[in-house]
Amino acid sequence: MSASIDDRWRDRNGKPTKRDGVGKRWMARYRPHTNAPEITKSFTKKTDAKDWLDQQTAAIITGLWADPKAGKVTFSTFAERWTARQIWADSTREGNETAIGSVTFADVPLGELRKSHLEQWVKSMHTRGLAPSTIGVRYSVVRSVLKGAVSDKVISSDPSDGVRLPRERRAAAAMTIPTPEQVAAALNDAAEHDPEFYAFIATAALVGPRLGEVAGLQVPDIDFLRRKVRVERQIQGTSRGNTRVVPPKHGSERWLNAPEELMTILAVHIEKHGLTEDPTHPGEEWIFGTGGYVYQRNSAGHSWRRVRERVGLEAFTIHDLRHFYASGLIADGCDVVTVQEAMGHSKPSITLNTYSHLWPSAEDKTRAAASKLARSVLADQARTRSSG
Known part of the structure; x- marks a missing residue:
């Protein structure tokens, strides 16, 4: 850095200039680095000019300097x-x-x-x-x-x-999770009033993909023999003819372990309703669609709202079916990594931040262990007394 303070009322030889006594007298100038444009500022007092140069020098040394023109x-x-x-x-x-x-x-x-x-x-x-x-x-x-x-x-x-x-709000307060009975009610209603949407709800609830991931499923993604569902794309967009096929969120391509019951539901759905050939995506065939177009956020949301209104589930969004699946895994004893992989989270911390309130606490585990121990002791005691 090069810097100087010039007397604008005097030339280099110390002689008065034509603007002697006019305007701010002291011109402070510096270059933040070699070949950088010169930055100047005028002051009435020389001490003020020196203080300003000291501040600029300190900012450059500490890495806090910023070009005033760029700002x-x-x-x-x-x-x-x-x-x-x-x-x-x-x-x-x-x-x-x-x-x-x-x-x-x-x-x-x-x-x-x-x-x-x-x-x-x-x-x-x-x-x-x-x-x-x-x-x-x-x-x-x-x-x-x-x-x-x-x-x-x-x-x-x-x-x-x-x-x-x-x-x-805390996750425990903000999250709404339907009960198995409520999910069953939604499925029963869809089976009667919107059969094409029935398998969509079942897939969301029984393997937990995101809405766009369910919409993006194709027949080759279903391994009926090994009972697995592959997530490798999702549908984005909010209207017919305005959808895009993109990779899953955070690059979360994955295989989902599916129950045999879902495999049966998907097979029946394909047999009864065929595949959707959305004109927006020529050459592609989709498992789920409505009116000749692949499901997207608005159409799937519309179908879900009609279902939930008929069965009194207005408190739940279609995304809550994903929470329903995650809560089932946790309730059955699955660990964080297992749930993370199933939900397609990029890090275990995201899974914990979302669902930590669903895992048993240390108190719950202690109480359960103590109850198991108590049942063993009391059963042994009862056998001893009866034999005596």
């Missing part, structure tokens, strides 16, 4: 450039662009962005009734953009540090 770019402009160089799946890109587009400070220069801007944005989302989880996801995306700006030396610090978010 003039607006958040939306930088976010557009930052987004363009990210490697994202289509679904991730759509969600992240939605998050970035929701900010209330799009036209604010990054150098002028303050924590208060982030707080006002979070408050506006909360006021509109967005779920705390949705607000948290959007905040994380925008925070990534700002960290990118810090990394690129556009700004020296992240203004999103310390922003408080609405508290999420």
